Amino acid sequence: MSPVLEFEKLTWPEIDALKREKTLVFLALSPIEEHGPHLPVGVDFFNAGFFARRTAENLTKERPDLNVLLYPAIPIGANTFRFVGSVWIKIGTLKRMLLEIARSLSRFNFDKIALFSAHGGPFHLLTLEEACFLARRKYGVQMILPGSAATVKFLRGEYQSEIEQALGRKLDEEEKKAFKHDFHAGWWETSMMLLNFPHLVKPEYKKLEPVLVRFRDLRTNAIPKLGKGEGYMGSPARATKEFADATTRIFFRLGQIVLLKLADGQNTDQETKSILSKIIRWKFWLLRGVAILAAALILFFILRSTLH
Template sequence: MAIETEWMRLTAEELRARAAEDALVIIPVASLEQHGPHMATGVDIILATGVAARTAAGIAAAGAPVVVTPCVWTGLAEHHMEFGGTVTLDFGSFSGVLRGVVKSAARNGFRRVMLLNGHGGNSEAVMVAASEFTIEFGIKVAAGTYWHMVPEVIAPILEKQPGLMHACEAETSMMLALRPDSVRMDRLPEAHGPMSTRVAGQPPGLALRRSFRAISKTGVIGDARPATTEKGEALLAAIGEALAGLLLNRALWA
């Protein structure tokens, strides 16, 4: 029988026991926002939750204790607001929500927390938050965006892209695997856009947020047309396995 890893499906007594075992707490972090003409707005929530579950399953299978909280479902998505269908927070509110969840984990006795991010607009913010919380609560708090942490397992599965983008081949494939009812297959032929959010001459190290409306007419970055369920299953398996291996590294938490 698989070991239960969902916080909300465990009793308070069971969670106290996990904390006593020095379980890792994984907090999926996402956003509610437009995902092109072909996908529902909950993509990042579904994918962050799905990736966290696959990661936790790998950690549990290795015999290590782990717990996954419900997803923090809204984040920093101002750059999607012009398309509609998007909910965003300012940085103070977002940081405050994360602080409350991490502080609660610490007060429950947990000493290791992973902010597992599934939305590009949150990438820098979760890293800043993790650093602050480590000092503030005296526990180990790590943070990362899943496709930034394990890009080497994502690229070989894709046909048209060098990595995960937005409402793209990768995200659409994983949605087909996890929630196919949230993909409008009849709109897939329209689901493509530029291959970068950066203008010519802008290096990856130079950040300048722009509205996605100004970058992509469809709201897509990348090309979703080659997406398949099989690619989605392969991506979820590869990402979950790689992240589990990364987070099982005890040197990371020393």
């Protein structure tokens, strides 16, 4: 049996025969969202599936003792741009779905789960991180988002030197500027589609003019107003397969480190917690404090009414 297994194609005895301590479950999910006039609405979904499968293959090649269960990819996510072709759901719905899956898997002692998402919406990533946090607290499941910290850094243009090393050359000043402002259906995502799904890329991408915005100006309702209102932010015309290959090698290397730690039961907080994690912790302790205060007040009034 191959070490990379598709969950939905197995029988229950085949699933049950897997050694739990040597099995990781990979779940790819990303929303359906518009990606300009040159890319299909399934870009994030396709890329998430690509990263999950290729990472599974790389991981089991390095560690033949491991098995990876590929859970069926789910075309769902939150915090998409409000544009024709985009489908968005409430973050609460997304979180509940992930927790239900984690709970179900935990009942059969599959307690190592890695989420893969190629959608960079901040509230989407925040929700995935929160689901991971709650899965650990509620069900004892080590559910992680290996690419969370890396995705946020990538969107902020913080991997320039690593990309230059992977490309074997320096980025020129125009490329540096383009990379720093490449957020949606631009240089990177068009490159990824050229690498993996070239038949889905419209040739018109070569003629699209750059639409450069600042990270802090990203909003779900902003994209129809940018450039010519064609639904992209970045420089699609710069796209090449070589750029995609260079960046994926970086992501695979970073992901491999995290997943080997997960497989061996080690702490992965340093590699998986993005700046968004601070928001989750603050929210959790605030809600917990409010709950304790409310309980104390209720108890106070009950005792008071009893004494009187």
